[in-house]
Amino acid sequence: MKSRNLVSFLIMGLLALTVSCTKKVDLSEKVLHLAVTSEVKGMDPIYANDKYSSNEVGRVYEGLLEYHYLKRPYTLVPNLAEALPEVSEDGLTYTFKIRQGVLFQDNAAFKDGKGRELVAEDFVYSIKRLADPKLQGLGWWLLQDKIVGLDEWREKNSKKDSVDYTEVVEGLKTLDKYTLQFKLKKQFPQFLYSLAMPFTFVVAKEVVDHYGKEFLNHPVGTGPFMLKEFSQSSKKFTYDRNPNFRKKLFPSEASDEFKHMLAYAGKPVPFVEKIEVNIIKEDQPRWLNFLKGRVDYIGIPKDNFESAVTPGKGLGEEFAKKGIDLSVSPSLDVTYTAFNHDLKLFNNVDLRRALALAYDVKEFNKLFYNDTALPAQSVVPPGIAGYMPDYVNPYRNRDLEKAKALLAKAGYPEGKGLPEITYDCPSTSTSRQIGELFKKQMAEIGVNIKVVQNSWPELQKKITARQVMLYGIAWGADYPDAENFLQLLYGPNKSPGANGSGYDNAEFNKLFAKASVMQDSPERTAIYETLNKMAAEEVPWLYGVHRQSYLIKHSWLKNYISTDFEAGQDQYLDVDLKIKKDMQSKL
């Protein structure tokens, strides 16, 4: 009897402990609760080459420029720069005045622990770090061969034991404490986008020196939030509002679709006191945490899509009752199946076109993207100049008869004489299913496909080593310019560059080289469109889709906008605690 009592007591105690320790939703202060699906590499801007790391970096660090929060198409505006730069007539010299009185966050690395004022020299240092051959910053490609003297500085220092940051680089100078000047080797209008990317965000030399190799775990910037708790192996980041943050106001202009957010115009940002970011990789816990109100917004997991979104692409009634909102926006990306153009087999344009006409993108869209993606007519996605909304790719819509005729014209009637074609893809189950559907579709015109799955590193290696025939992949925008997509087909960019398919067309190359140094103008857009059409008709790839992001958010989260460039976004977000309190009972 005694032992039974003890067991009951222990069980009751354990349950009481569990229930009493279960975390309650905190309604005492404005906290942004976010969930991310992947761990981050660290918080050093020069290594922020994935969106997860970029977003964390963007909470703490800032750059000269940023994207206007309420404007589409994406528009650059000054951030740490006082204004957009003065550009010389030849388009080669960019002079920035930086904001005065901006302070770094307080940290032990500074004298007396107090964050010092940001000066133009900090940008020179930060950009040299990106070029530092010993550090191998992952964003070096952005500035490579662009700034006068910087490549030479990198080259010279790569042979030395330590890198000399004191040496002046001609194209990267300060004119005074608050004036920064870049000199470009050649015109490159996309240069300004580089300055809105986390790679070029500003860091302080003292902090880098103080933390040494561990710098990426001790971020100290000028941004709206400062990191409170973080360890690389932790599944959580917490940030506090930065008390040193300058007076920065919510935008007072907006595109039509965001005009309703102007209620916040002129109010100082950030609005929340804290940010809590939890790494939740699996869909179910992320989804359940959202439904419980523990996460403010999430992308809808594939398995929950049908329960949340109606066939008419609206939000399910049950969700709407809980005050949950749906946000749908196109992503700046393209999925594609690339030919290896090194192979003689694929020099045959009729064969490429035949495969394109046998490819049923609608079925892929239905099966793998819940019919939410936009079938790609060419390389450039919607939302940027160069995209042609009315353009219909002549080899896009499935036409088996025409495909068979083209296959015969290519010299392979009913696929006779055509070798087995391997299709390489990553080793996920979805990629395998995509491969199997592709195989099935191609078999309908007599083309024999073998699906080969690879680990991601192996696939990358095979693409670089040109050991593939066909491979399925996707590209997301680094910046909102068609150049970033069209360069995937630019001959000189062949692997190990971004042009993995090795497509090399002299006419395309010539036009691309011309457009890539032009300032944004109707003339440049016209060239982009020509290139886009050329790439559609030559079928260097089988075009897949431009994906759309489907996100849901709770009613208490204010000012949320779905964007391809999220870094720094949370300074504009607000949490309405009254609504949150009211809604808790409904969740």
Added chain:
Amino acid sequence: MNTWSYILRRLLYTIPIILGVCLIIFAIFNLSGYDPAQLLLGKHASAKQIAEVRHELGLDRPLLEQYIGIVKSAFTFDFGRSWATKQSIIDMIKEGAVPSLTLTFPAFLISTVFSILLAIIVAFFRGKLIDRTLVIICVCLMSIPSLAYILFFQKFFAYELGWFEISGYEHGFPYFIPYVILPVIIMVVLNLGPDLRYFRTVILDDIYQDYVRTARAKGLSEKVVLLKHVLKNSLIPIITYVVIQIPFLILGALLLESFFSIPGLGGLTVKAVFDNDFPVIKAMTILSAMAYIIFTVITDILYTIVDPRVRLK
């Protein structure tokens, strides 16, 4: 040979095994054909940059030098820094080991004790309804995939009933308790079936031995026969089974850690794989192999304690 010299000799035997493990790891990583530099630099890498990174990482050093580096790290536990996070690898491992153990150790302890107790009970009632029922339950428990338990328990007990946290982790005692209770329960449920079946088989194997018949013939009670004679003799296979599981406890429970966002070593290893963080992968492989070797030695030593007839020849 006394116990100490036995232990010493047994430990000395592990050295060539560790050298062999290092050689295998070295061969796998060097013959895999992957270029870590290319993988680390991502989509915009140039050939020159790749060469520079290879130099920075020491991948262009002579193979012998690289092998000696691995062996050295195995004996000094100095695995250097992670390529991805630049943190000291041993610190990362220490940091990850605690959350892993807060999940796996209680689950291991509860399921082992509980399974042995139940195994004794079912052995006592062998062939009767209670035995058959428990065996059927075990088979049923084992037939359900672990993912199904995780998804169901998380949805039902954590989300619907709100008894537990859905996911997450807080460092330090007692803050981690609410976060690990549900995964511990799942792990116990997962372990119960195979453990109970194994222990039952081991105990039943002994029950039909001559010495048990002798004990019964001497008039000893069934309780005494089971607890004093059978259990003592079943200890060797039980120890083998239990001790050899310990290295896996340290390595964490990947699926549970992933679904419950517990920052343990399972997740650390997977992250390293996705980041192509080869030093971390190497360190985890070496440590796993070493833990396995060490616990095998411990098992052998425990044999000598449990059964003095066991000695190294």
